[in-house]
Amino acid sequence: MVTLKINDQEVKVAAGTTVLDAAKKLGVNIPTLCNHPDLCVAGNCRVCVVEQTGARTLIAACAMPVSEGMDIHTNSLKVRNARKHIVELLLSEHRADCTKCYKNQKCELQTLANEYSFGEHIFLDLVEDHPYAIDRSSPAFLKDDSKCIRCQRCVRTCAQLQHVSAIAVSHKGSHMKISSFHDRPMSHVVCTNCGQCVNRCPTGALTEKTYIDQVWDAIYDTDKHVVVQTAPAVRVALGEDLGYDPGERVTGKMVTALRQLGFDSVLDTDFTADLTIMEEGTELLTRLKKVLVENDHSMALPMFTSCSPGWIKFIEHKYPKMLPNLSTCKSPQQMFGALAKTFYAQKRNIDPSKIVSVSIMPCTAKKYEADRPEMRSSGYKDIDFVLTTRELAVMIKQAGIDFRTLEPTHYDSLMGTSTGAGVIFGATGGVMEAALRTAYEIVTGKPVPFNNLNITPVRGMDGVKEATIKIEGTVDEWKFLEGAELKVAIAHGLVNANKVAKAVSKGKVNYHFIEIMACPGGCLGGGGQPIPTSAEIRQKRMEAIYSEDMHMDLRKSHENPEVLAIYKEFLEKPNGHKSHELLHTHYIERESY
Amino acid sequence: MYHTGNLVKELAEKHGRKRESLMPILQDIVKKHNYLTDDAMVAVATELDISAAEVYGTASFYTFLDTEERGKNIIRVCKTITCSMKGKNDIVSTIEDILKIKVGETTPDKMFTLLETNCIGWCHKAPAILINDMPYTDLTPETVIDVIKGYMRK
């Protein structure tokens, strides 16, 4: 243990602790900008400088480990003067058109400016000296370099969490900036649109591309029938943007709010999550049969899940040879979209051209996914607009809804019924667990042999998880699987996905089925979720997801009555002709940069 | 534009495929072709299994690892204080006149690119320029013409 003094208070902390964390322990708040709990220390922005008695210069609290006898002052005159200067310098290179900015009141630089730099600015405006242009090429997000303060959180996110490095620091000195490969448009590089950078950008330099106004327009258009679906991870995080602590489940209130916003039908992506399990589970069993029994290698094993559009784009760029290993199933969002303008339209007797299909997603890559040219199997754009959890919170505030006082209500019935298996799609391991709950029962006629159906080995925040399920007591149709050991793996965060994909591509591992989610923690840590994010916050959301599952009457996808009904009335059978037409897709090999 | 061909592969064999091989590989490409094309940077990224944006970000940090098209001979005129005091502007305008290009430009025949650069370490013999790797010092408008003409003849 190391003893030091901060603002004349003594504190004992473990060796290796930073001055920043030691101060936190005393309840002393040191402002930061480039620092982020998910990322390595940078020590770039210098906002956290503090004074160490006897030191020649100020020190960066985030990067300085404590040492015995240190005497730190976090609010001395020297510190305040330097900090004010630093904030002023950042403001001078930042286009501070705050009232026009999407991040207004959610901007960390603005908060600091509020504390350190009100009144006249000291320094000259440097924004005009740079030829800035906003990159609007991605359907998922905007990159506005004129608001960038070069903290490099995005660069570290893209490298350390996602192993993508679609953006990197380029040039030096006054020309230093954050660039894609040779400053190509973000839509033309390896970017997966995961939005993890958006989630960590302290300013308005990286923001989701918002479709709030378009959705309002659709709602106000009396000629349109606007359906909305909500992804599983939204209900455990939306509260954070509306004044609740992380981990609060707000499903019922959210449904009520969506109705009050004016959506004609409030439906659930969990329904198509259950449907995905039917399709993907059947696909897995078919692949197992073809490859293992019939020795037909036209299908590839292991099979990767395909729900995460960030992951899809990642593998298209980085491991195109493994595209045959991707499940052909569309994501729940896109299955929903395809059915909304076919099945739903028929059942409700609505002209599909009048349907506007909106989805509320924890994800920015879903905006990109909805824009993929393949995603038009209804004959229309299957999903018209994708809003993030954050955008929904904005709409709720815009409408003046007092969220806390809302009475919870239920989803509408057609494509609104779901099971706990659908809910857990929002957490890493959830798709795997849902698939196992169903596949095991199809093959053996018995529920998975885990207490309360909770397949704990596939849960939790480890980057890569593995499990082996022994299949015993098979029914006649699946006799060939008797005694077989189904090997599965789960990875979340593309840095972990890359480890698994690399091992598979090199033939070093022998899995049958692999779940991949692009974002840390799965969708609950998605790029469209409320800001800030951290391991603790994601843990709380995960606990909420599993609690939501435990509160559901039905917890297995194949028991979802609406799913059973849609096969009977419309799709006929999993992986059948109609399914292939509407619910499955194909992938595209993309450039490596 | 040039074709990268097998060059990057050969350089990766020579220098290795670790991150520390990046600078020597980029330097050797530039030595041969004077600048880095996008294709070359993508090829390097592939060989080293790093992202192309990382290669670009690293290259663009270094003044001599040009990522824009350059001529066969790159003239870098020192613009730091002593060379500025000792007639750098005359040197630049002389070169601009004979090559008919401005600073930052390349001749249409792609033989010369004219750039300014920071201190090249010849302050006692200012003004000084580098042409590719070679320094030329104590220049006057007359002598610099001879130097450039020498390269024109090559």
Place this chain on the structure above:
Amino acid sequence: MENKGLTKVDLIFESIDVRKVMTKAFEMTSDEIIKEILDSGLKGRGGAGFPTGLKWKYTAAEKEPEKYIVCNADEGEPGTFKDREILDRAASKVYAGMAMAGKAMGSKKGFIYLRGEYRFLLPQLFVELHKFHKMIHEIGYDFNIEYRMGSGAYICGEESALFESIEGFRGEPRNKPPYPTVSGLFSKPTSINNVETLVTAVMIIDKGAKEYVKLGTKDSRGSKVFSISGDTPIPGIFELELGMTVQEFVNEFGDGDTKAVQVGGASGFCVPRKRFADTIIGFEGVPTGGSMKLFNSSRSMYNVLHNYLDFFAEESCGQCTPCRVGCQQLLKGVEKVKKGEAKSTYLTELVKLADTMKVASKCGLGQSVGNAFRSIVENFREEIIY
């Protein structure tokens, strides 16, 4: 004030029997070598002036089996060109310093990081290196030196930025601690020394610390190679004993009309005529890595300052706020004042900014921009404004 006057010395370029001194060092223990260097009072000749003996002692104390000796030949400070000359004329002594350092610290591997601007020196340097390797292996050294090239980035002269560059990254300085002696190149204990420092170390071992300390002053032992340029009739490389005043220096090298001397390059200090007599060139006065630039009364100090600020705005690595934005603000600020678009009192704000850069920047570059700025603005305020 200890004043030694101006004395020319010939140590660095002195032709010596390198084999003999290498043999002598080979027979000394690690502690003996380090003690000699400590006793000599040698401080780093790159500009920062850290005691070389201490650096060697700290690195030697590290238990890690893999350690590196790095020679910093990324000489980029405007007005400095002595390392090029040393490599050109005395490369074997540079190599000898590295091998000796390797012996003292238990390192078998050395790297020379040579700035890209000096690439033309390489063929000759390789020839000498080949000969040197052969010679020390005959003596019994297990030490090998490789070259790594820079590609035009001033900041790579900063030690941790230099490591980043060798490792294949952008030359961005690291957070310290850890210091290079603990975790340097490839995260291994590393002693990084300037070209001239290494040669000086060889001369100290050759002649003995006792002899060496006779040169220079208490705070600035020995002699130093100066790169002299600007308004002087005799620009060039001169080795001088430390401890002279700027006035004595100007008497020797000035053109009779010197109004200011910039000591230590763009990151150093500007000494105006009125301070020539009472300013010692050395760590007790104005320290320098060797750059001495003289300006006569025909020069506009605004142009000098503008040139330096333009240099820093381009050569800052750009990662930390005070340096990246601060350099741009200083540059734009003096332009506005000069044009009359900002009040002259704005210079006071800029001096305060320079002070912030000094205490809040991540590395020595940002921390030293203020030196030139403050000393030029304070001494030549009228020239900046009008």
